[in-house]
Amino acid sequence: MGRIAIRADHVFDGYRFHNGPVMVVVEDGRISGVDFKGAVCPQDMTLVDLGELTLLPGLVDAHAHLCWDPGGEAEDLAGDSYEALVRRARRHAEAALSSGITTIRDLGDRDFATLSLREEYRQGTTLGPELVVSGPPLTRSGGHCWFLGGEADSTEELVDAVNERAARGVDWIKVIATGGFTTAGTDPWQPQYNGDQLAAVVEAAHRVGLPVTAHAHATAGIAAAAAAGFDGIEHCTFLSESGVAASPNVIQAIVARGVWCGITIPRVVPGMPEDIVALVQGMWRNIRQLMDSGAHVALSTDAGVAPEKPHDVLPLELADLSRHGFTGTEVLTGATAAAAASCGLGHRKGRIAPGYDADLLAVAAGLDEDLAELCDVQAVWRSGTQVPLQPSGLP
Ligand SMILES: [Zn+2]
Numbered sequence: 166m167g168r169i170a171i172r173a174d175h176v177f178d179g180y181r182f183h184n185g186p187v188m189v190v191v192e193d194g195r196i197s198g199v200d201f202k203g204a205v206c207p208q209d210m211t212l213v214d215l216g217e218l219t220l221l222p223g224l225v226d227a228h229a230h231l232c233w234d235p236g237g238e239a240e241d242l243a244g245d246s247y248e249a250l251v252r253r254a255r256r257h258a259e260a261a262l263s264s265g266i267t268t269i270r271d272l273g274d275r276d277f278a279t280l281s282l283r284e285e286y287r288q289g290t291t292l293g294p295e296l297v298v299s300g301p302p303l304t305r306s307g308g309h310c311w312f313l314g315g316e317a318d319s320t321e322e323l324v325d326a327v328n329e330r331a332a333r334g335v336d337w338i339k340v341i342a343t344g345g346f347t348t349a350g351t352d353p354w355q356p357q358y359n360g361d362q363l364a365a366v367v368e369a370a371h372r373v374g375l376p377v378t379a380h381a382h383a384t385a386g387i388a389a390a391a392a393a394g395f396d397g398i399e400h401c402t403f404l405s406e407s408g409v410a411a412s413p414n415v416i417q418a419i420v421a422r423g424v425w426c427g428i429t430i431p432r433v434v435p436g437m438p439e440d441i442v443a444l445v446q447g448m449w450r451n452i453r454q455l456m457d458s459g460a461h462v463a464l465s466t467d468a469g470v471a472p473e474k475p476h477d478v479l480p481l482e483l484a485d486l487s488r489h490g491f492t493g494t495e496v497l498t499g500a501t502a503a504a505a506a507s508c509g510l511g512h513r514k515g516r517i518a519p520g521y522d523a524d525l526l527a528v529a530a531g532l533d534e535d536l537a538e539l540c541d542v543q544a545v546w547r548s549g550t551q552v553p554l555q556p557s558g559l560p
Pocket of ligand 1: 272
């Protein structure tokens with residue numbers, strides 16, 4: 166792999182914007198240098214001059230479901246063959262890459278279908294995003310996401326399930342701590358496990374060196390996950406039957422323990438009923454409150470779970486969030502440096518800095534506090550290799 170220098174008038178480095186020209190030097194798939202002072206391109210390097218475009222780290226979608234068909238019925242996954250799951254995951258991963266998402270944490274597949282894809286992309290036989298994967302999440306019999314095949318009821322079954330996943334080589338353990346929206350017969354504000362069971366899962370996961378994250382909507386589930394020592398809490402919506410009601414005490418525990426809040430971005434879509442719009446607005450306020458309290462917040466999609474959540478939706482959702490009370494810097498950090506750190510990849514993903522993987526995204530000029538241009542992707546590099554862009558499937 167050669168040495169290239171990429172120059173752009175504007176750069177977002179994972180934490181802040183810089184006006185340039187800024188030059189990023191890439192060698193052997195990694196960023197070897199960043200110059201903010203207008204240095205000339207070294208003689209022995211190929212210069213890629215992006216002119217007035219904005220260069221940023223490839224986006225990290227810290228919560229997605231590659232096996233899921235956004236337009237399909239989630240329960241149908243139970244009947245899919247392994248080959249069909251892998252085929253679908255591949256199509257979705259490559260669409261995401263083309264939209265500038267260079268790292269994906271898959272938090273719920275079936276049959277461990279994302280693991281072979283992860284290996285294929287890691288070895289570089291196919292160009293794809295970096296994947297970190299959990300395999301099927303642990304859930305109660307008939308509980309939320311039961312159709313992914315990770316049912317475990319007793320403490321013993323939970324611990325066995327953790328050990329099985331470790332043996333198969335997953336990167337994360339995912340536990341469904343409360344009910345959810347996409348599974349009939351489960352209730353987002355009901356816990357699925359008690360505190361002792363959650364603590365047993367954390368202990369089992371940490372014993373084999375794996376981080377563990379919990380799906381939790383209801384305050385009781387969020388509180389239980391934080392108390393049990395989870396590394397992350399997905400959604401973290403503080404939902405109750407009467408709407409979003411964050412608990413300051415629980416937020417305090419989240420901050421004190423340094424738990425990552427894996428926010429899946431809520432968005433108003435056309436035709437949404439009034440009460441759901443109000444719920445989304447409550448969720449925006451909740452994200453604000455978490456950020457202002459000093460909680461670690463990563464922004465992600467939950468791609469795959471609904472028609473408005475295709476696997477390349479992250480740029481659109483980030484742009485949307487930047488219009489609802491969040492600065493462009495907050496939003497971009499949430500899906501680059503912070504998202505990478507939330508996945509345990511903060512040392513090599515999500516920043517433009519020496520030593521980081523050369524996963525890069527160039528978007529149309531003028532990206533600053535308004536992120537509309539994030540959807541106008543001009544170029545994507547994965548480990549220094551430029552990705553051929555495919556047309557977006559976004560509506
Ligand atoms: Zn999810």
